Amino acid sequence: MAKDYYAPMHTTEHILNRTMVRKFNCDRSFSNHIERKKSKCDYVFSRDLTEDEITDIEYKVNKEIAKNHSVTEDFITIEEASRKFNLNRLPDPDIEKVRVVHIGNYDSCLCIGEHVPNTKFIEEKFKIISTSFDNNVLRIRFKLRN
Ligand SMILES: [Zn+2]
Incomplete structure (x- = not known):
């Protein structure tokens, strides 16, 4: 792997998704695009976010990153997975x-991607660049920066 930006960004995406699910009782993002400079996650949603919501999401994601959660993995059967998780994207x-993939006790989800072993390796702060809403899709663009 070249410069290691994917694993921290992608691990942050897990934390963002769990934060969204807890805050809004929505589904995890159905589409994600991870890049070095900025990433985006798309959610089925009913409206755009308010400034207060954006600030709160940033605060919560950064709070979880700062907890130095271990990132661990298990392998389970499809049958067990179908009881616990949404298998639409299998x-x-x-x-x-x-x-x-488990992020401490904060999040568990099915994933084949690469992750940091501990959230302490996400060395920068999570920042939402912008959000937009169109046709029942909320897009959150974010980056990691000092
Ligand atoms: Zn993942």
Whole structure:
């Protein structure tokens, strides 16, 4: 891997998703795009976010990052996964086991991506660049910066 920006950004995406689910009782983002400079997550939603909500999400995500959560993984059967998780995005219906990624006790989800081993390796602050809302899709653009 080249410059290591994907794992911190992507691990932050997990924390953002859990923060959104807890705050709004919405689903995790259905589409994500992770890049070095900025990333984006798209949610099925009913409106844009307010400034206060954006500030609160930033605060909560940064608070979780600062807890130095261990990032661990388990492998569970598809049957078990189907009881615990939304399997809409499963890449291959024929596989027998799936990987669950845990961020401390804050978040667990199915994922095949790369993560930092501990949130202490997310060395920058989470910042929402902008949000937009169109056709029932809320887009959150974010970055990590000092
Ligand atoms: Zn992941």
